[in-house]
Amino acid sequence: MRLYSTLIILLLTLTQSFAQKKPLRVGVAGLVHSHVHQILNTIGKSNEIEIVGIAEPNRELAERFAKRYGYPMSMVYPTVTEMIAKTKPEAVTDYGRIVDHRKTVEACAPAGIHVMVEKPLATTYADAKAMAALARKHKVQLLTNYETTWYGSNHKAYAIADKDKAIGDIRKIVVHDGHEGPKEINVDPEFLAWLTDPVANGAGALFDFGCYGANLSTWLMHNQRPTSVMAVTQQIKPDIYPKVDDEATIILTYPKAQTIIQASWNWPFSRKDMAVYGRTGYVTTIDATRMRERLLGEKAEHELQATASDAPATNPFTYLTQLLRGETKPDELTSLENNLIVVEILDTARQSAKTGKAIQLN
CATH class of the missing domain: 3.30.360.10 (Dihydrodipicolinate Reductase; domain 2)
Structure with a gap:
């Protein structure tokens, strides 16, 4: 009887733990990379990540995708700096031009926000080294996503x-x-x-x-x-x-x-x-x-x-959530x-x- 009671308590504790686990708050930097459709497709479907803001200066593009994916235009900001200030994401996924990756890291790293960019990391080795220095200084993850x-x-x-x-x-x-x-x-x-x-x-x-x-x-x-x-x-x-x-x-x-x-x-x-x-x-x-x-x-x-x-995971968003929650070890390919x-x-x-x-x- 005592063992049965212990199991019931353990089961209830685990159930509450899972129920209390909140999705990772994610901001999206840019909509001009076609890989962005993968994360936009998670809207309303994922219990792992929650898109809290989008930075995209092209209003027409943002409105076009809003109609397609059902997000409110109130989520869209003209710059990454404004988006992270207003929405406080835990991580930002970058779907802008490769040359703009450095700007995203410059905005996010000092604020303690982790960044995942689409491949490759940068357009020049000088930019890559500057981005790495910022990530290390502010102790944030700077990951590169490859299919x-x-x-x-x-x-x-x-x-x-x-x-x-x-x-x-x-x-x-x-x-x-x-x-x-x-x-x-x-x-x-x-x-x-x-x-x-x-x-x-x-x-x-x-x-x-x-x-x-x-x-x-x-x-x-x-x-x-x-x-x-x-x-x-x-x-x-x-x-x-x-x-x-x-x-x-x-x-x-x-x-x-x-x-x-x-x-x-x-x-x-x-x-x-x-x-x-x-x-x-x-x-x-x-x-x-x-x-x-x-x-x-x-x-x-x-x-x-x-x-x-x-x-290590079936998709980058599951991996990003598990990594930042301490549930998985860092993967070398994204490192x-x-x-x-x-x-x-x-x-x-x-x-x-x-x-x-x-x-x-x-």
């Missing part, structure tokens, strides 16, 4: 290569990312305008999709900076993308390995896949769950299946340490593409 972070296949591949040591020492990583082109897949016009601007986005496909490979390679190489970076970019469709590259290949050299990043707005279809070759085997990812593997002694490759549980190296790689790749030469990193 591929939530792919179970990538985390299963990492476990095979790193934890299980099943393929031996890594010798080569090949990453393919991209699609037919942002105009070709009909992204929002506000997104297309800055995505194809070399200042606002940093570059074209080189930054837009090269960042994925740099992020994954840095992760697999345990935050080791490459010894050299070589990049080749092209404008295959200058009539559509006159200001930026639409085709990019980056080669990263490490002391005992290489990474080849193929970023493109010219693929015949959308793809985000990776191959990791070791001394005794290899593992490849096809999409978020499907994989292939061949190990030492095997005559042919075989298929593998990853699950959502292989990733500031990783993404500082990513921006250094991209900035160096941009210089390499301009000069036609490989650049050695000190």
